[in-house]
Amino acid sequence: MQNLNFTVDADGIALIAIDLPDRSMNVITPGLTQELAAAVERVAAEVGIRGAVLTSAKAEGFVAGADIGFMAGLLEDGIDAPAGARLAEPLSLVLRRLEICGKPFAAAINGLALGGGLELALACHYRVLADAPKVAVGLPEVGLGLLPGGGGTQRLPRLIGIEKSLPLLLTGQQLRPAEALKLGVVHALAEPAQVVQAARQWLLASPKATQPWDEKGYRVPGGAGPTASHVSRTVTAATTLAAAQTQRNLPAPLAILSAVYEGAQLPMDGALAIERKYFGQLLASDVARNLMRTMFINKQRCDKLANRPAGVPKAKVTRLGVLGAGMMGAGIAYSAANVGIDVVLLDATQEQAERGKQYAQNTLDKAVSRGRSTPQKAAAVLARIHPTTDFAALAGCEFVIEAVFEQRGVKAEVTRKAAAAMAGDAVFGSNTSTLPITGLAEAFERPADFIGVHFFSPVERMPLLEIILGEKTSQATLARALDLAEQLRKTPIVVNDSRGFFTSRTFGTFIKEGVAMLQEGVLPALIENAARQAGMPVGPLAVVDEVSLEITLKVYDQWVADGAQPLHEPALSVNLMRKMVEELGRKGKAAGAGFFEYPADGKKRLWPGLAQLCPPQASQPDVEELKRRFLTIQALEGARCIDEGVVRDPADADIGSILGIGYPAWTGGVLSYIETVGLQRFVEQARDFAARLGPRYEPPADLLRRAAEQQAYHPPMAAAA
Template identity: 50%
Template sequence: MVFRYEKDTDNIVTITMDMPQRSANVINAEFNAALAETFARLKAETELTGVIITSAKKTFLAGADLEPMLEVRDPAALFQEIQQVKRIFRGMETFGKPFVAAINGAAMGGGLELALACHYRILIDRPDAQVGLPEVTLGLIPGGGGITRLTRLLGLETALPLLTEGKRLSPAEARALGIVNELAATPEELIAKAKAWIQANPEPRQPWDTKGYRLPGGDVRTPKVAQMITAAPAVLLKKTRGNFPAPLAILSAAVEGTLVDFDTADRIESRYLANVATGQVAKNMIAAFWFQLNKINGGGSRPADIPPATFSKVGILGAGMMGSGIAYACATAGLEVVLKDVTLEQAEKGKSYTEKVLRPRVEKGRMKEADLAAILARIHPTTRAEDLRGCELIIEAVFEDRAVKKEATQEAEAQLAPTAIFASNTSTLPITSLAQVSERPENFIGLHFFSPVDKMPLVEIIVGEKTSPETLARSFDFVRQIKKTPIVVNDRRGFYTSRVFATYTSEGMTLLLEGQPASVIEAAGMQAGMPVGPLAVSDEVSLKLMHYVRQQTERDLAAEGKPIPEQPSNRVLDAMLSQGRAGKAAGAGFYEYPPEGKKFLWPGLRELFPPQAPLPFADIRDRLLFIQALETVRCLEENVVRSVADANIGSLFGWGFPAYTGGTLQFINGYGVRAFVERAQALAARYGERFTPPARLLAMAEAGESFPMQ
């Protein structure tokens, strides 16, 4: 039974959503059929006081089942399907009897849309009982009346940011905005309040169905709203760079919908959803940010049959930017942290980073002073190796130098129990080679965090040749314990994320060497959807550090008797460093960094790299994206990256590959594997063999295959 139907002695019907064999209620064909059947039953009632809709699950209603969305291609058929559900929602609010949503947990997307179709909404006052319309984060738009009702409830000015940003609201925030009418402390109070409201309001009407209703704040003909709406498309375009259809579709449906009656507005919304949902961007984002992300966070990359581990005490070697950030992540997750550096002053400075991040939350009332004090008390700065005793995990975050790492490893291991894990935060040095100085290489692993750690959600777990499955499983559990997303890769130089990300910065520098204007290169990267241009991010990373990593790589390759590859970007690095321009931290790189005002491209670039014939902008843009996708395929071929999900999520969360693509491999799917291969071959013919498609990709194109989306 999908819905439980119970009528009490006061003729109040309580409909309890409880989909079998599911941890959460979702809107799918089964749900829609049960909803239609239940509504028909309600219409047949001869004595009915009112209706309460609630859930037997921990959450209220999670929204639409997204799996069919990966396959749907026919906008007309989808439009009709959407309209069938909406007719029931509309029937509820025009039924003539009170409908109350007793929201016992999170109500996202379609869950909130169902609640908005009720006359009154009561939400359980619990931190996890968030509400929102986050469809835009999956490339979709609310299509169950969410745009139509929210704009009529709150007005365009208040509703649009919630809709276009997909913000999740706490119970208090939802109540303050009027999205929910009341809060309840307990499930029992939730139902009691719902019944009381029904008794007191026998003939309710939605605000928009009431005579004399006016849109809060006015419609687009109101001068203030008109001014906002006029600027809104430009604001959205600046944010999305034209790569995300959903936000503009939301804006269009909201604005157009306020100029017509409710039912027409509802149809307009359905048409926009049908158009967006059948597009490629929505499929890319659903595949990555729903199916693949859930697969990874659910343990898809974790060795099975190994008991779960929980950590209580962690040691961190090095209190620089990375070490300080890792200490913050661990302490805020409730772990005790020993933060070791060569001087107590530096270790104390590392601890202060946590206060720097959290202090604004206290000042804004989002965190209590006592909670901040408790977090800070978990971080123990020290210079003594002996203080590492009792740590179940050590994370080494010292400078990228083999000698320094060797000393740190051996000093710490002498203090550890035989079962403790030693992890290196290196971003480039092979884990297997670093583990050679360890007495327990089976306990040695790579945990590559991303800067700034307090904001970046990814941790790349690198498995060395001797790393045991138990060490991998426990490390995976640690990453989830500190609320990060883990991808698992095998050991190679640069691993996966650093190796592929380097192709982006390298291609940008190569284009500069080819005489392309720096401003055009940066614009191409941004228009492609990267967070920043390749030259700007090179400055952020530090040209000096890039040079050092290159030197270390060349030394390692020489020691292994391997050839040192020639890279045009090295000539750019050398030229920049010879000018004393080492990056943002040094105050000068590809950009100038004035003490006041915004950064700007260094005018000397034109003299250092003389302009040549301009290349097609589309070629520059494609080179910056294709080089990353091609290198990812090579990583997959070489078994560096273990799964398509790890590759896509790693690219999205690790270095900001454009979200609308769904990740480096889904980008190939969306482009079309055969079309991608043909375009790569054209780029290779003109710009070099680095764009030659790998054998695996050629075989996929020939067989008409694509990378799995789930």
């Protein structure tokens, strides 16, 4: 066998160790499934075999799930729902045969077991899990727009009950060993080196070779079907909640609910057929393809620094300088200290610097109170943050990040002071969301060592880091910035210098389009609801209130002062915002008044005065058109960034749009959305909008060329995987 090591000891215990060649981690492949089928039949047929232990021969983990590269190739070629269901059938049948073959199987889970890996373990009659910090089990398929196709939606509810299993299935939550034991997902924990022996001891005790659900009189824990006491919570309420949270753009959660509800009322063989049916429907959808490509294949490439310049030695930051202890600087400091980096947190006064450290203290206190950390670990993180006002403290820093106010003069002043104190080979990164890096680098005497590092707030929760190359930024500096992103556990994208770069430019179109709709006479509630129904996390009017209308105007005015050409007919939105700020004093949420009101009871509501400021038109547009406008205007900006050479890799545009600005995940990102619609059809829709709404909807030249030549932005998924 190529993928399995099969041995039988003197006690008649078979050890089946999974070991895919040329893979750092085991995954479920057609070849492995075939060999598992043969191994199960051998165990069942050989009289001298009492039972079997399933484990992994790899130290990195048990089984990490399906072979996404193989699945991606199928999706690229196109697959319908029946074919998708048939794809799940071999593994589903093998695991069913394993549990009813008449011989006991024990899973010795010596590492990570996700997706198909956990499904394989669940089919075994006994499960021992390695008790180690990096070990976890879970069914994360929902994150790829799928559901478990190897029995996960049927065995997990039968094992721990529908009410406990649905949160795991609907969120893809990974369980640490203690959690898995407490929930009953595994039977026992053992030291990593002892899991096989623990599983073997269970087999030597002559256990039953049947699953609970195959025994007479079995009932799903907590009940199943319409008469179960929990049905109003687990089915009715959960379906309503899932529909509201996903706006029905993500079909997987509803399919999971249906598969669990229907399957739990049937014998296992019928239940598995139900699961495969829903799996096939999901696999055939555009959503699965988009999520698989962007959130798995391409995100993994970014996380592994696929675009890191070759030939540059890896660098590790041991001491990081952070200039500015406001919310952004404090978040960067905490995130760095949390991964073991010493941080010099510098501000104009000691009080301000200490306040930045207090942000870390507050965050750590919450983590301890919720059981996510210990007082000892929290104290160690806090001890790594050194608040100061002395620029000389930057001397030992390998990397310094400026996170002061978004104003060129302020940034230049602190940059010059830092440069005088920094080591000659240290990198300087500017955290800016809009100001061109090349211009900011003029205040630094070594522009080759100057780079943009755009963090997103709150830093400790937002996974993206947008890295921006100035005209003189060296490849060695890029490599070091990417290495820091890896240390900070951020997903990095790399873009070339441009005002607003990629994320701010693209997100700006969303905000301005919402305000433009308001000026057109679209009801504000319809604007906000259409944006959320499209999949945006927050409506544009609420977002600009959060950012502040005043700050938005200052950024615009800075563009004008710099002689930059503002994009996308800003008069549609800027004039209205200026009137809100300068004439009405409605500056945004922080000021207590913007497009929304913020009463003392804390429940915000749209400002009624908008009806007088922007009288609504008698006939309101269709919500579907508004949704398309929001998605299209941002996708067009992504296409322009490709056209202008701002975005170097289309994968970065998709990942950046989802992780950075909340573009709907179901689309796969701005460029994947264009491909989902179809390049030519997208161009036609954009031109229709342009004819009715203005030239901001005109497609760029590169998109027109791609549409004419049917040239996609992304390479085939199998090749990328």
